[in-house]
Amino acid sequence: MTATTPAPAHRARRIGTRSVLPWLFLAPALLLALLFKFWPMAKGIWLSLFKVRPFLGDQWVGLDNYTRVLSDHRFQDAVGHTLLLGIGISLGGILVGFALALLLEGQSRSLKLVRTAVFLPVVTATAVVGELWRLLYYPTSDGVINHALGFLGLGPTQFLDNPGTALWSTMAMGIWMSAPYNMVIILAGLAGVDRSLYEAAAMDGVSLWQRLRYITLPAIRPALGIVLTLAAIRGLRVFTEVYVLTGGGPAGSTEVWMTRAYTLGFTRNDIGGASAASVVLLCVTLLLTVTVNYFRKRGDAR
Amino acid sequence: MSAPAIDPVRAPATPARTKSAKAARTTPARFDTALGWSERPGVAWALRILLCLIALGVFAVPFLTIFAGAFSTNPSGSDLSFLPHHPTLLNFKVANERGIWDYFTNSLVIAGGALLLQLAVSVLAAYALARHRFRGQALIMTLFMLTMMLPEEVIAIPLSLVLGHVPVVGLDLKGTVWGVILPLGAWGFSIMLLTEFMKDIPVEIEEAARLDGVGEFRMLWQVILPLCRPALGVAGVLGFVMIWDQYLLPLIASKDPTDYTVTVALSILRTDPEVGSGVLLAGAVIALVPSLIVYLLLQRSLVTGIAAGATKG
Numbered sequence A: 001m002t003a004t005t006p007a008p009a010h011r012a013r014r015i016g017t018r019s020v021l022p023w024l025f026l027a028p029a030l031l032l033a034l035l036f037k038f039w040p041m042a043k044g045i046w047l048s049l050f051k052v053r054p055f056l057g058d059q060w061v062g063l064d065n066y067t068r069v070l071s072d073h074r075f076q077d078a079v080g081h082t083l084l085l086g087i088g089i090s091l092g093g094i095l096v097g098f099a100l101a102l103l104l105e106g107q108s109r110s111l112k113l114v115r116t117a118v119f120l121p122v123v124t125a126t127a128v129v130g131e132l133w134r135l136l137y138y139p140t141s142d143g144v145i146n147h148a149l150g151f152l153g154l155g156p157t158q159f160l161d162n163p164g165t166a167l168w169s170t171m172a173m174g175i176w177m178s179a180p181y182n183m184v185i186i187l188a189g190l191a192g193v194d195r196s197l198y199e200a201a202a203m204d205g206v207s208l209w210q211r212l213r214y215i216t217l218p219a220i221r222p223a224l225g226i227v228l229t230l231a232a233i234r235g236l237r238v239f240t241e242v243y244v245l246t247g248g249g250p251a252g253s254t255e256v257w258m259t260r261a262y263t264l265g266f267t268r269n270d271i272g273g274a275s276a277a278s279v280v281l282l283c284v285t286l287l288l289t290v291t292v293n294y295f296r297k298r299g300d301a302r
Numbered sequence B: 001m002s003a004p005a006i007d008p009v010r011a012p013a014t015p016a017r018t019k020s021a022k023a024a025r026t027t028p029a030r031f032d033t034a035l036g037w038s039e040r041p042g043v044a045w046a047l048r049i050l051l052c053l054i055a056l057g058v059f060a061v062p063f064l065t066i067f068a069g070a071f072s073t074n075p076s077g078s079d080l081s082f083l084p085h086h087p088t089l090l091n092f093k094v095a096n097e098r099g100i101w102d103y104f105t106n107s108l109v110i111a112g113g114a115l116l117l118q119l120a121v122s123v124l125a126a127y128a129l130a131r132h133r134f135r136g137q138a139l140i141m142t143l144f145m146l147t148m149m150l151p152e153e154v155i156a157i158p159l160s161l162v163l164g165h166v167p168v169v170g171l172d173l174k175g176t177v178w179g180v181i182l183p184l185g186a187w188g189f190s191i192m193l194l195t196e197f198m199k200d201i202p203v204e205i206e207e208a209a210r211l212d213g214v215g216e217f218r219m220l221w222q223v224i225l226p227l228c229r230p231a232l233g234v235a236g237v238l239g240f241v242m243i244w245d246q247y248l249l250p251l252i253a254s255k256d257p258t259d260y261t262v263t264v265a266l267s268i269l270r271t272d273p274e275v276g277s278g279v280l281l282a283g284a285v286i287a288l289v290p291s292l293i294v295y296l297l298l299q300r301s302l303v304t305g306i307a308a309g310a311t312k313g
Helices: A009-013 A021-047 A064-071 A073-104 A109-118 A126-136 A144-151 A166-191 A195-203 A208-236 A240-245 A257-267 A271-301 B013-026 B043-059 B062-070 B090-097 B100-131 B137-149 B152-164 B178-184 B188-199 B203-211 B216-227 B229-244 B248-253 B262-271 B277-312
Strands: none
Touching (some): A021 A271, A021 B137, A021 B152, A021 B178, A064 A073, A064 A271, A073 A109, A073 A208, A073 A257, A073 B043, A109 A166, A126 A144, A126 A166, A126 A240, A126 B062, A126 B277, A195 A208, A208 A271, A257 A271, A257 B152, A271 B137, A271 B152, B062 B277, B090 B277, B100 B137, B100 B188, B100 B216, B100 B262, B100 B277, B137 B188, B152 B248, B178 B248, B188 B229, B216 B229, B229 B277, B248 B262, B262 B277
16 A cells, blocks of 8 residues: 655655654554564464473474364364354344344434444453353353243253353354444445435335345445454454353363364463464464455455 | 554545435435334334334343342342342452452553553554655555454464563563553554544645644644544544453463453452352453443444444455
């Protein structure tokens, strides 16, 4: 990206003396990014090729860490959970966010108030949301959700303590957190729809469904694309939600890629293996980003 | 993820509002929304109110359980409701004994320091990127965008090693607030946001100031920065929410649990067998209130920022 401001002639002449200045302004940001982003990344890639032994010196093992991580069945399970959670939270969050946006679109004051309240999960720290949901999911019939289920004649469910339901319960919380965020983006997309199209459609006597299908959806397609991309990338690296809510349990039923890497690195002190796992995740993230950007650019060109 | 570059001047919320206001004058109100909601009482109107109540019940009402539980006497699962039973401040007293205010102070120091650093660093970088032309500009831009694509989680393990022994200077930042503050300093998102905004400031203003003999630093401080106030607001709120939400970074930057931030410290309260869920909820309230205040005061900036970042990305 280049500066769009045309440089006046007198500025161009003095550019030699002032060419150091931009770097002076950039220095703090570059220094911090190098020290705390790029250097750790490089170090991670480097460490993933070693058996890391404190005080004994690291031992070069080549791609051993990678084969070990990729053939570990707990990591293989984690891949499945990560994909399921990522896809579930992304799609669920978009569906609920879209529904919310359709419901809360409008200018009236009361609608704005409702939107403000509905947006609360987004500004709340994930750790706090996790504690809140643990209480909502309280496993006996006294818990809030179980209490509500009781009214419908359904028995208490052990949401987080049962390996069969824990992952779905985590997914529900993820959707709850991401839907209002998606709502805001989709609302911005909806605001850009040409109102006269709705009017023209009404004159032609189209149904509400057709109106949504042929006017609204195409108009907010770019917004949906962005929401989906962001959600997919966030889904891959899901950590705090799972770590706070279930810690990966029960019986590893909610273990995701990052919680597994965390356990490997910090509890088991297998820095090499954990680094290899992180590098794999990094590669998948970058691949996903590049692919999505490619398709989006192609879509824009059309 | 491409750069969610932001331009709050042309943020969709503002033009969209004026556009639909204009549309309202020429087209009937029932074409204002995709679903064609009616504003007059009727079946659809009642249905909308019902659905809004359900949405509130699902997304906002659960927060009342935190407050109700925090102020209740001995709440277990059964006592949870939306109003406190036998209101009391006992939970906060116990939480205080467990050092919740120390964690809270940690959080405040970190949030304040990291936000200041983040804004200062971003303003400087954005000024160079938006108002100067230099070799390697595109490369630098790509580097900053890369920092956004690089998930914190992915570099967590090597970062914890780096924090224990910073290259070149060889400092040990673990257990200090700097271990959390410094890694949050360079946030690509905020740099992009301010860069986009600064690009739209007319060159004429800068030229006029230069003719008056204003130097680079005064130019930034006295000419450009005051014009950037709306963008600084957006960057500030989004930055605060992002910093307050940090979990893994304070965890790996700590030497022992006393270094935790209040959000991370909730896990200590939860696993403490001697305190009930009321105390945990008191802690949750303390961790929740700052973000709540920031959000309610500056919610327009936040929502504008998210919407603009997405649609322009």
